[in-house]
Structures are given as structure tokens and as C-alpha cells.
Amino acid sequence: MKRTLEGIEEQFEMLQILNENGEVVNEEALPDLSDEELKELMHRMVYTRILDQRSIALNRQGRLGFYAPTAGQEASQLGTHFALEKEDFILPGYRDVPQLIWHGLPLYQAFLFSRGHFHGNQFPEGVNALSPQIIIGAQYTQAAGVALGMKRRGKKSVAITYTGDGGTSQGDFYEGMNFAGAYDAPAIFIVQNNQFAISVPREKQTKAKTLAQKAVAVGIPGVVVDGMDVLAVYAATKEARERAINGEGPTLIETLTYRYGPHTMAGDDPTRYRTEDMNSEWEKQDPLVRFRKYLEAKGLWSEEEENKVIDQAKEEIKAAIKDADNYPKMKVSDLINNMYEVLPSNLEEQLEVYKEKESK
Known part of the structure; x- marks a missing residue:
């Protein structure tokens, strides 16, 4: 029995394309992205980092309500989203607002959602997504249903859903994947393993060596990806989407990532359960730094270009929060x-x- 378990666990090696120095270490897995697509992906990551910084500041000023920081998880969030098409359906967790924004949700509505305003949940026509789920893991069962509906209607699209490592301890996690697997529904299940379920370390949640191996129990493929490597995340999600729309069923993707901020801005203090050494080690793997080095080596990115994105983000965020302030209470x-x-x-x-x- 022990040999069987070890044999399964050994198969779940982490997929990585860029190392922390931005060097390609897996040419075979390198995705076929144009120079413009690579630059657009970096644009989105820089913009999202600024959005996170401004959102934290706005929360501290009392101008936003609930907010879950995203810094450190940009590769995981935006790498998965970049592999999607407009017709795909997103079922996010509460930290996954960036994916909704890049899927078409106006920024001012994202701010209204944070404030608890009902209009923040009234998505425009064509934005295929549900509101961020607050109940841990509930979006997994919903994703199975949405994906099955797509299959029954003959659509060439997928339902993608996100949870954290803590979500894998919930019953809905297994139930959603099992249902989707049984019906070969076109679903992609993302586990953003940022090492802590609020304050509980991953190793105290499960004895499993990886979270991706939990896919074996429901008979679907699972993969572990370097969640600080946006190209690896994109490649894994792209392959999962192609499998899904070709009728080959769902996939579980575990992205190994890290949130640099607190769990939420509602009083969590990460210094009580994370060490400075741990923070320093993960800061060396910053997804923006890694991808920036890769693009600079290819002559596709510069400090001037990044500053333009930063200025654009600040201006658009300023306008969006003003729109949210002026929206009827x-x-x-x-x-x-x-x-x-x-x-x-x-x-x-x-x-x-x-x-x-x-x-x-």
C-alpha cells in the first residue's frame, strides 16, 4: 500500500518553464505566444499589482469594504485567465476579482462589490461569470453544474473555478470534481496553493504530498504548476482547456504560489504565522520580477513601458473609485x-x- 501511494505521489512533479531568474528551463513546454501577447500578459500583471496596492490603501481609508490582497498571485490568477476565451465562464473565489476585471467587469463595479452594493453583483451582458464566492469551496460544485450545462448545449467553452489550499479540505471540493469527472464536463479546477488557509499551514490540512494528487480519487488528471511562473500556469491551463472542449473532461491544476499580504484586510496579521525567512524566500520568486527579466532579455520590456502601465492603472483606478463614490447609495x-x-x-x-x- 505504501509503495502504491509513493508511486502515485512521485508522478506529480512541478511544471516550471521560467526559473526565478527568468531563464527558460523547459523549452519543450514553452507556450506559443506572440511578442504582443507576452507584453499584454506583463501589462496585466503590473496593472493588477498596482490595483492591489491602491485597493489596500483605499480599504485603510474606509473607502472599500471587504478586500483580499492578491500580490504574489498574479501569475496564478492571470496566467490561468489568459488561457481562456470570452465565452468561457468564471466561478471565482473572493480573492479572484482580477480575473473578473480582465474578463470584462468594469472596475467601478468591482469596487461596489467590495462595498457590498448590489450593483457590484449585476454583471454586464457578456461577462460570463458569477460573483465571487464567499463560502469556501462552494464554487466547485457550481462549476460542475455550469460545465455540464455547456456540454449539454454543445458549447465549445469551459467553466473555470478557483479556490485556495484551504478549500481542498471542504466536501464541495471533492463533490464538484467527482460530478464533473463522472459526466466528462468541461471544467477546470484551480487550487491556488498559497501555503496557508488563513493561518493554517498546508501541511496541517492534509497528509497528501500534493493537492493535485487528489484528482486521482475522482479519476481526472491533476498537475502541479509553479504558480510564480506565469508561462507554466498559462501552458497548463491552455492544455486543460483544449482537453475539456475536446470532450476529455475536467482537470485539476494546483498552482504553488504565495500571497505577500494578509489573508484579508479584515484584521488578519500574517506575522503571527509566517516568518521573515519564509517571506524573503518567496519574494525572490516574485512573478513580476521573474517575467520582467524574461521579457527584458528578449527586448520586449523596459522601465519606461512599465511606468506607462503604472500611470495608466493609477488614473483608471482614480476614475473608477470616483464613479463608485458617485453611484447612488x-x-x-x-x-x-x-x-x-x-x-x-x-x-x-x-x-x-x-x-x-x-x-x-
Whole structure:
């Protein structure tokens, strides 16, 4: 039994294309991306890092509500998204707002979502996504259903969903993958293993050597990817998407990554469970630094070009938060009206009370 387990675990080697110095170490796996596509991918990563910095500042100013920092996970988030098509459907976790923005969600609506405003959950036509899921792992079962619906309708698209390492401890994680696998549904399940489920280290959550190997239990392929290497993440997701739309079923991808900030801005203190040595080691693997070195060596990126992206991001964020500030404030009557299609009698009574208060 032990030899069988060890034999399975040995098969889950980490896929890496760029090392931390930005050097190609796996020519065979290098994805076929044009120079413009490579630059666009870097553009998105730089923009998202600035968005994260500004969002943290806005949260501390009291201008945003719930916010989960993303710095360190740009390769994992944007590398997976870059492999998608517009018609693909995203089922995000609460840290996955960047994917929604690059999928078409207006930035001001992302800010409204953070504030708890209902309009932040009313996505424009053509933005194929659900709102970020707060319940840990619930998006996995939803993704299985969306993917099966796509298959039944004959669509050449996929449903992709995200959770963290902590999400793999939830029953929904297994149930969603098992259902999708049983029906060969076109789903991609991403586990962003950022080493901690809030404050609980990965090794205390499971005895499994990798999280990707959990795919074996439900009979679907699983792969471990260097989540700080955007090209490796892209390549793995691209292959998973091609398998899915060709009727070969779902894939589980574990991206080994790290969040540089706290779990959320709601009082988490990472210094209580992470060491300075750990932070320093992961900072050496920064996905932006690694990809920047690669592009600079190819003559595709410069400090001037990066500064343009930074200036653009700051201007657009400034305009978006202003739009969010000027958007009509949510009222209690809005909350009641959005709870049910047909209000029960007790809420109808409350609705009238609040309408009267709000009219004064």
C-alpha cells in the first residue's frame, strides 16, 4: 500500500518553464505566444499589482469594504485567465476579482462589490461569470453544474473555478470534481496553493504530498504548476482547456504560489504565522520580477513601458473609485427588494416602513 501511494505521489512533479531568474528551463513546454501577447500578459500583471496596492490603501481609508490582497498571485490568477476565451465562464473565489476585471467587469463595479452594493453583483451582458464566492469551496460544485450545462448545449467553452489550499479540505471540493469527472464536463479546477488557509499551514490540512494528487480519487488528471511562473500556469491551463472542449473532461491544476499580504484586510496579521525567512524566500520568486527579466532579455520590456502601465492603472483606478463614490447609495429598501422574487408578507410590511423613512 505504501509503495502504491509513493508511486502515485512521485508522478506529480512541478511544471516550471521560467526559473526565478527568468531563464527558460523547459523549452519543450514553452507556450506559443506572440511578442504582443507576452507584453499584454506583463501589462496585466503590473496593472493588477498596482490595483492591489491602491485597493489596500483605499480599504485603510474606509473607502472599500471587504478586500483580499492578491500580490504574489498574479501569475496564478492571470496566467490561468489568459488561457481562456470570452465565452468561457468564471466561478471565482473572493480573492479572484482580477480575473473578473480582465474578463470584462468594469472596475467601478468591482469596487461596489467590495462595498457590498448590489450593483457590484449585476454583471454586464457578456461577462460570463458569477460573483465571487464567499463560502469556501462552494464554487466547485457550481462549476460542475455550469460545465455540464455547456456540454449539454454543445458549447465549445469551459467553466473555470478557483479556490485556495484551504478549500481542498471542504466536501464541495471533492463533490464538484467527482460530478464533473463522472459526466466528462468541461471544467477546470484551480487550487491556488498559497501555503496557508488563513493561518493554517498546508501541511496541517492534509497528509497528501500534493493537492493535485487528489484528482486521482475522482479519476481526472491533476498537475502541479509553479504558480510564480506565469508561462507554466498559462501552458497548463491552455492544455486543460483544449482537453475539456475536446470532450476529455475536467482537470485539476494546483498552482504553488504565495500571497505577500494578509489573508484579508479584515484584521488578519500574517506575522503571527509566517516568518521573515519564509517571506524573503518567496519574494525572490516574485512573478513580476521573474517575467520582467524574461521579457527584458528578449527586448520586449523596459522601465519606461512599465511606468506607462503604472500611470495608466493609477488614473483608471482614480476614475473608477470616483464613479463608485458617485453611484447612488444602496438603501435598505434595495436590500429587501433583492432578497426574493416575490416578497413574503412580513418583508412587504418592512419594505413599506423603510420606503416611508427613505422618502423623508
